[in-house]
Amino acid sequence: MLRTLAGLTARATREAIEAIGDPLRAGEIGVVDHVGGGLARVHGLPGLMYEELVRFDGGLYGIAANLDPDNASVALLGDSAGLRAGSIAHRTGRIADTAVGEALLGRVVDALGRTLDGAGPLRKEGRSAIEIDAPPIMDRAPVNVPLRTGIKVVDALVPIGRGQRELILGDRQTGKTAIAVDTILNQRNQGVTCVYCAIGQRGTAVARVIQTLRDAGALAYTVVVVAAGEDAPGLQYLTPYAATTVAEHFMRQGRDTLVVYDDLTRHARAYRELSLLMRRPPGREAYPGDIFYLHARLLERATRLRDGAGGGSLSALPIIETQAQDLSAYIPTNLISITDGQIYLSPTLFNRGMLPAVDVGRSVSRTGGKTQLPALRDVSGPLRLAYAQFEELESFARFATRLDDETRRTIERGRRVREALRQGEAQPLAPAEQVAVLHAATQGLFDALDVEAVTSAASRVSASVRETCGELAARIDAGERPSESDWQALLDAARGAVRNFAEAGGEPWKPSSS
Structure with a gap:
């Protein structure tokens, strides 16, 4: 009797397993302990890797930003309205990556490669890790090819080369974005692929830039990567690295690229917000101790490669906002020391109608005349x-x-x-x-x-x-x-x-x- 019952049970179990269809797979799941400020604390997931994507029920993604022995802090990459304590988190096994390739030209995407322009999904895309090591020194070539901006005061007195990192800084509403956008417009028929990265900007400001690019025909050779001001701080933190990855894909093909980061002040504030929520020790102006490394590892990826390493280039135009013309503040001094020169826009000149309001005395290009036409x-x-x-x-x-x-x-x-x-x-x-x-x-x-x-x-x-x-x-x-x-x-x-x-x-x- 018992033998017959055991046989029936085993057969019913086999039939139930076969009815499932997909084979059972072992995996790690975690439980959300706390949600707030764009950050989720997850218990479990013992094999979670740093910067691995985490998927929550409902399709929300996050990135592992801090790993502790008994829990992990996950920076959310979207709206957390449906996430609460007790929600389930799943490992993906993927380090954060983004879409790359020709299909992105003319499109507006976020840091994960999700389209935002309402023009449907990308036709065909590749994927590449967002965090990539900078090219080694032996793969780099001298910066001696001009990047023409079309702006007299810049090309004559503060010249920029392909592969250079030139900082644009000044108080708010002094024309910083206008100089960067004009540089993008001037790359038409110059063989330079552009990436405009908007971080923490108002939606209307980003829409205005996109419309300017579209009206001038520049969107055809430009990728727009956006994290709006209302987006989660984790998405704002990730966006400039994703934009650099998009440009690096073209650079590795031997092409010249230009990335505009608008602006890194808001990027630093988003990272400060995440760091304080993760209870990392604050330093000067409440920024964490690794704030310099945050931007150094980003801008070090801008370079010009030698012919044996592909021959492409990645030029960077980071933008930062100063307060009351204070160039000695923490973030401005960090970026000035990282970059190869700066273009300073004076509010005094701007208010007098001298546009572009470039203060020649405070602006410098450390490549000098090497990047100028004779x-x-x-x-x-x-x-x-x-x-x-x-x-x-x-x-x-x-x-x-x-x-x-x-x-x-x-x-x-x-x-x-x-x-x-x-x-x-x-x-x-x-x-x-x-x-x-x-x-x-x-x-x-x-x-x-x-x-x-x-x-x-x-x-x-x-x-x-x-x-x-x-x-x-x-x-x-x-x-x-x-x-x-x-x-x-x-x-x-x-x-x-x-x-x-x-x-x-x-x-x-x-x-x-x-």
Whole structure:
């Protein structure tokens, strides 16, 4: 009797197992102990790895951000409204990764590669780990190829190279994002793939940038990676690393790439929030002790590879926000020491309408003229000297009652040089046009004009050079150094454009004797 009952039980058990279909698999599950502030504390999961993705019931994902002997802190990567104590957490066995590949061009995604633009799923995607070691030193090449921004003051006085890390900093609402977006717009037909990374920005601000890129046709070669201000801090923390991984995929194929991080101040605040919730010891300004490493390991991935290692490049334009022009604050000093130079935007210049509001005296590029075209390098030397003399004399002139004629002429020319550097948003200039305008300014062709008329005259000069010196302009754009006769031809074209402008405005024009 017992033998018959045991046989029936075994057969019923086998039939029940076969009816399940999928074979049973062993796995680790954990239980949520606490949820709050974008962080979940999970008990269990003894084999959990650092930065492994954790899946919760309902499809919510998180990343293991802190591992303790008896529990783990998981940074949530989405809305935690449906998550509560007692919810089940599952290991995925995957270190955090994101989508990469050609399918991302023209799309808006988050840090995990999930689309946000309503245009459907990605056609075909690869996956790559978000945290990747920076290229070794022996795989790197010198930075000597220019990254053209199309902005006169940047290309002439603060040049950027492909593979360089150039910081953009300034107080809020001084035009930091505008410079970065203009740089992206100028990469059209330059063979540079761009990634715009928005961290903690308002949705309307991000939508405005996307629309600008779309209207200019730049979205076709750009990937937009977004973590909005209302998103979980874990997603904001992960986003710049994901954007770098997207760009690195193209760099490994031998292509030139550009990443804009807008902005790393909010990224640091998101990481500070997570660290305080995980009860890590706070340091200066309540930031954790590894805040420097947070950005160092991110920006160290920007480089130019030697030909034997692929030959591509990854240029980085991180943006940070200062408070009351304080460049000595914790995060600004960290980023200044990590990057290869900085472009500082002055609120004083911005309020006076000097756009872009680049403070030349506080801005620097540590690659120098190595990343400039020969023509721009030739014209930037006299320009930098004249501008430095002007700024020094202008500050002293405020306290002087009488100025000699030479000082007065230097100041007047400096004011016109500064006006010649003024440039509208989304109006990039080719190198030859920049060279013509700046050469005309340093040679005194604008000295006879009113200061307010210099910007319009400079626009006439750039248009005239493109029309009358097309072959010479093409050679300058291609990187050829102008000869003496070429410089004279540029000067003659600029002189004619300024004369026609002055006569059209009813002003007699007298060229400067110097």
